[in-house]
Amino acid sequence: MKELLAKLTGAFGPAGREEWVRALLLEELKQMGSPDSIVDDLGNLVVSRGNPENKIILVAAHMDQVGFMVTFIEENGFLRVTPVGGIEAKSLPGMRLRFRDGITGVIGQEKIKEQKELDFSKLYVDIGAVSLKGAQQQIQVGDTAVFDAPLMMEGNRYIAGAMDDRAGCAVLLETLRRLPRDLPQSVCFVFTVQEEVGLRGAQAVSYRINPHFGLAVDVTRTGDTPEPQFKTPVSLGKGPAIKIRDSSVICHPRVTALMRQVAEDKNIPHQLEVLEQGGTDAGAIHLSRAGVPSGALSIPCRYIHTPGEMVDHNDLENSVSFLLALLQTKW
Ligand code: CO
Ligand code: ZN
Secondary structure, X not given: OHHHHHHHHHOOOEOOOOHHHHHHHHHHHHHOOOOOEEEOOOOXXXXXXXXXXXXXXXXXXXXXXXXXXXXXXXXXOOEEEEXXXXXXXXXXXXXXXXXXXXXXXXXXXXOOOOHHHOOHHHEEEEOOOOOHHHHHOOOOOOOEEEEOOOOEEEOOEEEEOOHHHHHHHHHHHHHHHHOOOOOOOEEEEEEEOOXXXXXXXXXXXXXXXXXXXXXXXXXXXXXOOOOOOOOOOOOOOOOOEEEXXXXXXXXXXXXXXXXXHHHHHOOOOOEEEEOOOOOOOHHHHOOOOOOOOEEEEEEEOEOOOOOOEEEEHHHHHHHHHHHHHHHOOOO
16 A cells, blocks of 8 residues: 555646546556556546446546646746645745656745735745746746655655545555455446546546446545644544535435445444535535435545645555445445
């Protein structure tokens, strides 16, 4: 798991530029003997298993990560950027960014009177250029960057910038690797694009697949740190969470009941999640066509959308066990 996670979190993939993550996933699939896969016109990667005559479960994890896009280059070579996905300006000064071709930038901050004035218009990115022309030789308006935050392991915990949602991608891949041929229904594993900017890839791919059920595998916030901003009973290391609700979906009671039953029957540690802010691909899947009963398996993660996204090794292993058990149950 560590090796796979290191590769996946190290891949460059801000929303809209998922091609390198997808290439890595395709390479991993090839080593598994290339199960049936397609890439749709938006870039979603779909891997199918089982008899398509049966009911279909769409299982989604997103390939994209939050990042930054260059909006303007100043005369003196400093870059202005806008966030791609939900990133708060106040946590950014001093951080390192990485552009696709290896260029590193540091985020700087203009003088402000009060902390609350700090927004993206007061931030700039310094790539070491000394002029507009110099900067333009390396970077163009519209280029994107991500946090420079490769995988580290501390004790039982993994820390990396793109854990949201490469941890989910790793869980899907590992499940696919271990899933038996014979299944009570067919499964489409989908590695989606552009989740962080509004569940866009999931919306399009759900229409194509026309599933009977939807399940997103994504990270969720925890409440187990000193004075957490949001009260939630979800803790790191206590097992995957069964999502009941977030701001994009109220999970279908049939799906959440099935998930609770399977977790209990198989003795898989699990938690219940109600997330007050934030969404997942289940938000788009459940609204596709005439509606799709959907749920989500959430991987507890601290410091979401920062370079320090942290997950627990056992939670990942238990997420794989949980997903394997779910997909071998009749829905
Ligand atoms: Co996210
Ligand atoms: Zn996510």
